[in-house]
Amino acid sequence: MSDFIIKGDICYTADKNTLITRPDSYVVCKDGLSVGVYDTIPERYATLPVHDRGGMLVMPGMADLHIHAPQYAYRGLGMDMELLDWLNAYAFPEEAKYADMSYADRAYTIFAEAVKKSATTRLAVFGTLHREATVLLMDKLEATGVVSYVGKVNMDRNSPDDLREESAAASAEDTERFILETRDKYKNTYPIITPRFIPSCSDELMKSLGELSKKYDARVQSHLSENPSEVEWVRELCPLAENYGAAYDGFGMFGSQGKTIMAHCVYSDDREIALMKNRGVYIAHCPASNMNVASGVAPVRKYLDMDMRIGLGSDVAGGHSESVFTAMVDALQSSRLYWRLVDSSLKPLSVTEVFYMATKGGGSFFGKVGSFEEGYEFDAVVIDDSLLPHPQPLSLSERLERAIYLGGDIKALRAKYCRGREVFSSES
Amino acid sequence: MSDFIIKGDICYTADKNTLITRPDSYVVCKDGLSVGVYDTIPERYATLPVHDRGGMLVMPGMADLHIHAPQYAYRGLGMDMELLDWLNAYAFPEEAKYADMSYADRAYTIFAEAVKKSATTRLAVFGTLHREATVLLMDKLEATGVVSYVGKVNMDRNSPDDLREESAAASAEDTERFILETRDKYKNTYPIITPRFIPSCSDELMKSLGELSKKYDARVQSHLSENPSEVEWVRELCPLAENYGAAYDGFGMFGSQGKTIMAHCVYSDDREIALMKNRGVYIAHCPASNMNVASGVAPVRKYLDMDMRIGLGSDVAGGHSESVFTAMVDALQSSRLYWRLVDSSLKPLSVTEVFYMATKGGGSFFGKVGSFEEGYEFDAVVIDDSLLPHPQPLSLSERLERAIYLGGDIKALRAKYCRGREVFSSES
Numbered sequence: 001m002s003d004f005i006i007k008g009d010i011c012y013t014a015d016k017n018t019l020i021t022r023p024d025s026y027v028v029c030k031d032g033l034s035v036g037v038y039d040t041i042p043e044r045y046a047t048l049p050v051h052d053r054g055g056m057l058v059m060p061g062m063a064d065l066h067i068h069a070p071q072y073a074y075r076g077l078g079m080d081m082e083l084l085d086w087l088n089a090y091a092f093p094e095e096a097k098y099a100d101m102s103y104a105d106r107a108y109t110i111f112a113e114a115v116k117k118s119a120t121t122r123l124a125v126f127g128t129l130h131r132e133a134t135v136l137l138m139d140k141l142e143a144t145g146v147v148s149y150v151g152k153v154n155m156d157r158n159s160p161d162d163l164r165e166e167s168a169a170a171s172a173e174d175t176e177r178f179i180l181e182t183r184d185k186y187k188n189t190y191p192i193i194t195p196r197f198i199p200s201c202s203d204e205l206m207k208s209l210g211e212l213s214k215k216y217d218a219r220v221q222s223h224l225s226e227n228p229s230e231v232e233w234v235r236e237l238c239p240l241a242e243n244y245g246a247a248y249d250g251f252g253m254f255g256s257q258g259k260t261i262m263a264h265c266v267y268s269d270d271r272e273i274a275l276m277k278n279r280g281v282y283i284a285h286c287p288a289s290n291m292n293v294a295s296g297v298a299p300v301r302k303y304l305d306m307d308m309r310i311g312l313g314s315d316v317a318g319g320h321s322e323s324v325f326t327a328m329v330d331a332l333q334s335s336r337l338y339w340r341l342v343d344s345s346l347k348p349l350s351v352t353e354v355f356y357m358a359t360k361g362g363g364s365f366f367g368k369v370g371s372f373e374e375g376y377e378f379d380a381v382v383i384d385d386s387l388l389p390h391p392q393p394l395s396l397s398e399r400l401e402r403a404i405y406l407g408g409d410i411k412a413l414r415a416k417y418c419r420g421r422e423v424f425s426s427e428s
Numbered sequence: 429m430s431d432f433i434i435k436g437d438i439c440y441t442a443d444k445n446t447l448i449t450r451p452d453s454y455v456v457c458k459d460g461l462s463v464g465v466y467d468t469i470p471e472r473y474a475t476l477p478v479h480d481r482g483g484m485l486v487m488p489g490m491a492d493l494h495i496h497a498p499q500y501a502y503r504g505l506g507m508d509m510e511l512l513d514w515l516n517a518y519a520f521p522e523e524a525k526y527a528d529m530s531y532a533d534r535a536y537t538i539f540a541e542a543v544k545k546s547a548t549t550r551l552a553v554f555g556t557l558h559r560e561a562t563v564l565l566m567d568k569l570e571a572t573g574v575v576s577y578v579g580k581v582n583m584d585r586n587s588p589d590d591l592r593e594e595s596a597a598a599s600a601e602d603t604e605r606f607i608l609e610t611r612d613k614y615k616n617t618y619p620i621i622t623p624r625f626i627p628s629c630s631d632e633l634m635k636s637l638g639e640l641s642k643k644y645d646a647r648v649q650s651h652l653s654e655n656p657s658e659v660e661w662v663r664e665l666c667p668l669a670e671n672y673g674a675a676y677d678g679f680g681m682f683g684s685q686g687k688t689i690m691a692h693c694v695y696s697d698d699r700e701i702a703l704m705k706n707r708g709v710y711i712a713h714c715p716a717s718n719m720n721v722a723s724g725v726a727p728v729r730k731y732l733d734m735d736m737r738i739g740l741g742s743d744v745a746g747g748h749s750e751s752v753f754t755a756m757v758d759a760l761q762s763s764r765l766y767w768r769l770v771d772s773s774l775k776p777l778s779v780t781e782v783f784y785m786a787t788k789g790g791g792s793f794f795g796k797v798g799s800f801e802e803g804y805e806f807d808a809v810v811i812d813d814s815l816l817p818h819p820q821p822l823s824l825s826e827r828l829e830r831a832i833y834l835g836g837d838i839k840a841l842r843a844k845y846c847r848g849r850e851v852f853s854s855e856s
Contacts, residue, residue: 076833080778106819293764401504402503
């Protein structure tokens with residue numbers, strides 16, 4: 001690992017309300033970590049090579065807390081129904097195809113290439129229930145240089161014949177094998193326990209997964225309170241649980257202080273929210289998906305005010321784009337509609353808040369990630385916003401805001417660094 | 429004007445419910461008009477040159493019924509307030525700068541370049557109140573080859589000192605001069621009467637503009653019922669008008685069967701809607717803007733069901749992007765939130781409906797525009813969606829849907845034709 005310095009117009013957050021902008025400055029990477037941002041290169045780093053990105057935006061890499069790799073194939077298709085119908089019509093038939101390793105290879109090659117070229121450096125990824133295809137996905141993600149948690153999905157009920165595991169025992173056994181096979185295989189890719197959601201997993205399976213999570217100190221990701229019919233269904237399936245979150249909690253898979261991600265949380269009631277807060281659950285806010293499949297809008301302002309753990313998720317393919325920049329814009333827009341249409345006591349989100357969620361908020365799931373403060377793992381993206389011309393002078397924070405709104409990651413991404421290594425360059 | 433044929437995968441709408449997809453087909457352009465789409469080249473056109481876009485999407489050019497050219501400079505900035513505050517904080521100070529012709533030249537050069545490279549072939553454009561800068565804008569738009577109506581804005585009250593005309597008479601006089609100066613100057617660019625909105629224009633001015641509209645058979649564009657505070661303000665300003673639309677109508681500037689565009693119509697009540705229907709007003713639906721400045725969501729389903737005239741508007745810079753593709757996605761998403769959060773009797777929009785609004789719906793303001801049916805003016809865009817890889821076979825309608833959602837106009841626009849002339853090519 002070599003140390004280096006990036007020169008550029010540096011933006012990052014200290015906390016959800018504090019955007020730090022350092023025009024024409026230097027961020028130093030040593031042993032894969034940031035040692036801070038400087039106006040001039042300190043004497044002790046004078047011999048390090050400088051990657052000159054003068055005039056370009058340099059910001060932390062994006063964290064995507066929720067994305068379905070197999071659904072990438074049909075992103076931007078068929079969003080004319082609600083969640084449960086949508087799963088049956090689109091998601092399940094597509095996911096069933098990943099029993100075929102040659103299809104999986106073709107599809108995951110496309111997915112990994114997209115991840116590589118995106119501004120994302122950290123991801124929490126759903127595969128399918130197929131262990132083999134999911135390991136292939138992990139091989140491909142490892143090759144991109146980004147850091148990811150990847151889950152073989154569990155489904156042993158309420159699923160089509162070609163996308164349902166034989167039994168709770170078989171599903172749990174396969175999951176243990178998956179964990180053992182992958183936990184030490186990669187430098188940047190880790191297994192994560194991934195029950196699809198309560199309706200797809202029997203109590204017996206959930207119990208076993210809870211035990212596996214404990215046995216291997218493994219992280220967990222799933223879905224929570226996304227859609228009213230889903231919430232109602234869980235109420236029927238788990239009559240003893242106080243709420244949907246409590247059902248996960250009862251199986252020992254809810255939080256463990258920062259080890260669980262729950263996607264959506266659109267319809268969480270006060271007690272579910274209190275439980276999430278208490279257990280340190282990460283909320284993956286997926287605004288595009290929540291609009292596309294007409295789920296609604298999550299009360300993010302409430303979550304931020306309560307200092308809950310929260311980041312953004314692209315939720316491909318409920319979301320149509322893998323871009324976390326798009327997720328930031330969608331989060332801003334949908335928070336404004338929530339304020340206007342639902343609850344005017346919940347103030348719309350600010351640009352600083354969504355930028356925080358996209359970087360440090362979601363990044364914290366992965367450790368000290370998502371900032372350039374001293375000791376943070378060095379993830380960075382370089383964006384050439386000169387492609388977005390303007391006639392007037394703009395401050396650095398204005399340039400950042402424009403780059404977010406105008407999709408600065410699409411054409412203008414010049415380089416990406418993860419854990420101190422350059423993993424993508426548009427020149428290469 | 430030379431005749432030609434485009435070969436490709438052709439998509440267009442016959443009406444709001446009918447998407448026509450013609451894979452591997454030929455659309456023939458003769459004398460600037462479409463003569464139809466064919467499976468094979470008809471004998472009588474056998475000698476025409478063929479522009480081979482095999483494997484690419486070929487669709488009508490997009491119509492943008494509402495865009496503010498001077499606001500392009502600050503697109504993607506400062507969307508943290510509602511309409512009236514936003515106008516004072518951002519729009520008015522920026523627009524005041526266009527008194528300076530060198531600033532206008534710099535800014536409008538950037539705007540025209542963006543229009544040229546977009547998938548838009550028809551636009552209804554707001555300038556500023558400055559006649560000279562607006563004529564410069566028209567010069568630049570004419571050079572892009574697209575067809576546009578462009579308005580010198582009228583403002584004689586409730587505006588800052590540096591963005592307010594001296595008097596109603598001076599404003600009207602300048603507008604007449606603007607019409608006379610530009611109405612025969614261009615091939616593809618036309619003047620349109622553009623009172624900013626009722627709050628910015630005195631009764632005396634509105635009366636004069638109504639007379640000018642009649643005298644010159646000139647079209648009209650303005651804003652209507654965008655934001656609750658604005659609607660309330662108009663009620664105070666025009667106590668005698670039954671509603672906001674009736675105020676325009678009283679001055680003879682509401683409809684004339686297809687000659688007026690009103691942007692937004694988020695808060696139009698039943699009587700205002702009935703008046704719009706009766707007068708043949710075009711509604712410019714601007715979903716991004718309505719989300720960005722927290723206006724709300726227009727009841728587009730209702731307008732479509734009533735067969736009202738309706739198209740899409742980017743509304744830069746209330747909207748952050750000039751892409752009508754983005755407007756289509758925003759229209760879909762916000763219609764789903766409207767259904768979920770406001771009125772579940774108003775079914776979300778379909779892809780065919782938003783594609784219709786983006787092409788034939790908005791295009792009809794400009795004549796027979798927005799389709800490849802026989803006799804339609806030949807506007808087309810060519811999109812290379814092979815840049816959006818997929819592992820599975822996709823139908824042509826699925827490819828169109830994906831291209832819309834995934835911003836197919838951003839990187840993948842290969843060529844644009846307007847009135848039978850190629851006006852942009854990514855190779856040129």
